[in-house]
Amino acid sequence: MHRTKVRVVEDALDANTTLAQANRADFDRSGVMVVNLMSAPGAGKTMLLQKVLTDMEGVRVGVLEGDVQGSLDADRLSHLHIPVVQIQTDNGFGGECHLDANMVRSALHELPLDDIDLLIIENVGNLVCPAEFKVGEDVRIMVASVTEGEDKPVKYPLMFRACELVICNKIDLLPHLDYDLELFKHHLDGVHPGVETMFVSARTGEGTEQLRRYLIDLATRRKAEAAAG
């Protein structure tokens, strides 16, 4: 008697995870290191990029901009003379409050992946849903602004837990706020113990050198991995 071998597919993935893996495979083929950059609206993601991406020591950077509408941030970054592609979640994606793997995938053909070492995906400003949708990234960075108050890690724990680096921005405003930096650190430690943190001001440039170094090192690591086969 001939028995057909039945293969059981376990761990069936949801569509987003499947598409995120497809993106990941494309990024790997082209040797691109990918960062998913997340924050609340107005925390300063774009200004941080404007500050940091001016001198990347030969690392070729591309940016994928996620917004509900408009292309204001993409326009600001276009001055850097790097490839910038805008995704509008309102346009065909129902006005979504986050990027997902499918939206990122729909934009990949607009990016010269083979000519990029580091792709930064600037997500829609939102502290909830972006953390729930992987898009194929290597690293997740979130930006918290001191003007948002110290309690945000407690109120939006998934976001602060789902990232490898937390950047605390707008520290130039600390003298003018009733903001307790130690309390923020305490809350952050409660939801994500030991996560790497940076305290910066995109406006004055304070601390941004550390982020520039971090991004350059990320891309260099990927290049070294590719060279090692």
Add this chain to the structure above:
Amino acid sequence: MHRTKVRVVEDALDANTTLAQANRADFDRSGVMVVNLMSAPGAGKTMLLQKVLTDMEGVRVGVLEGDVQGSLDADRLSHLHIPVVQIQTDNGFGGECHLDANMVRSALHELPLDDIDLLIIENVGNLVCPAEFKVGEDVRIMVASVTEGEDKPVKYPLMFRACELVICNKIDLLPHLDYDLELFKHHLDGVHPGVETMFVSARTGEGTEQLRRYLIDLATRRKAEAAAG
């Protein structure tokens, strides 16, 4: 021949709209004026309420607090000795980034509606989805903080369009920011011409008297309507 009259139901509503109307009917029965208060995370909704709700000249206020997790804001408001009910969207609602009519409905039995003149529903901090879900409110107020930048009306137009009042908060920080108030007004006028605006600082109290007056007038109007039958 007997003909059965077929009644065609037009304008079938989605579940959220149906539930919002059910909430609305309950609010009307109890003569409650309802405000849906929305903003990005950390724009200062709770601190504004703490400032304004201390003296409401006899208007009986209740608050429904929406958060993904925790009850920090509800705890802060409990000092006001008014009915405060917390909805956690993470708890049974899948970690939603907004309140919807069903979540509000599930909390209504916790509120003494007949003993309240004004119910303030503090939504989850988010500039996208809260604007898409009516919960049975009369008025929508959104709070924008000057620390978020002038471009937010252009990036999140639905939110700025879906409200009757835009409160621009944290104006005490203006001397320390590169923020162009006229540019913000220009952007706001582009997406919602003529919308009522207030410029306030919850921290210093500047301008908050105007909001207190606005809320008292809202509740008084509802009482007068109820008295007139």
